[in-house]
Structures are given as structure tokens and as C-alpha cells.
Amino acid sequence: MFQLKWSAAEKKIARSAYDAALHAALNKVMTEFKQKAQAAASPSEMWDLQNYLGDRRWEISSIFIYSYSKLPLVFAWSLRNGCLEEKALAGLSDDKLKVIRSMAKD
Structure with missing residues (x-):
């Protein structure tokens, strides 16, 4: 889906944001x-x-499929559905945030 490169720091941010979004969606x-x-x-x-x-x-x-190629879609859906705040994605690169924000608006 998306061929974005994830640094070690971004992977930690992504895991935390993913877990928070899944928890919020289930709640x-x-x-x-x-x-x-x-x-x-x-x-x-x-x-x-x-x-x-x-x-x-x-x-x-x-x-909620934890695959780096699909995380932008997970985060966009989570933002659009009130399961994640954008501040949870702070530290991700601008290219990732641009993709996520663009999909969250659709």
C-alpha cells in the first residue's frame, strides 16, 4: 500500500499510537x-x-492491521473516527503526516 521508511523512533511512536487508537475504538x-x-x-x-x-x-x-505499509490508513481512520488525536503522531516524518492527514479528510 504505502512504501514509507520508518525509523526506529517512528516505529515506537507508531506502536504507541496504534495501541491507543485500537483501545479507543474498542472502548x-x-x-x-x-x-x-x-x-x-x-x-x-x-x-x-x-x-x-x-x-x-x-x-x-x-x-487495525499492524503493518507499516497500512499504518497511514489505520491512523487516518482513527483520526476521522475520533479514536486518535493527531498529537499522538508527533514525531512522525512530514511525509507520513501529510499522507495521514490527506486520507483523514476524505
Whole structure:
């Protein structure tokens, strides 16, 4: 996908940002799940929760792939969805930040 070179320092920043974004994404799903479960009033609404969780699991597992070639996409999605603040990416090179910011706007 992206053929960017990652320094050792950038790899540490990327790991920390990735872990924070994944944690935030999972917490967001957990919060939404609890709200939906609390509001469920019928068996069909209960089963709808299963579909919701399956969709979120697929989304997260398809986005959060720790591969340096895919990290710009992971970070862009995380920024766009409120799972990461740009300051967590401080220290990455300007070329990486440019790619991430560009995709986060789409």
C-alpha cells in the first residue's frame, strides 16, 4: 500500500499510537454496545445487537492491521473516527503526516 521508511523512533511512536487508537475504538464499541443492550426491549432488538457486534468486529479487524505499509490508513481512520488525536503522531516524518492527514479528510 504505502512504501514509507520508518525509523526506529517512528516505529515506537507508531506502536504507541496504534495501541491507543485500537483501545479507543474498542472502548467506543463497548460503550455503544452497553447503551444498545440497555435499550433493547424485544428479542429482535437483542438479536440486532449480535449483528451490530459482528459488524463492528469486522470493521475493527479489517482496519487495525499492524503493518507499516497500512499504518497511514489505520491512523487516518482513527483520526476521522475520533479514536486518535493527531498529537499522538508527533514525531512522525512530514511525509507520513501529510499522507495521514490527506486520507483523514476524505
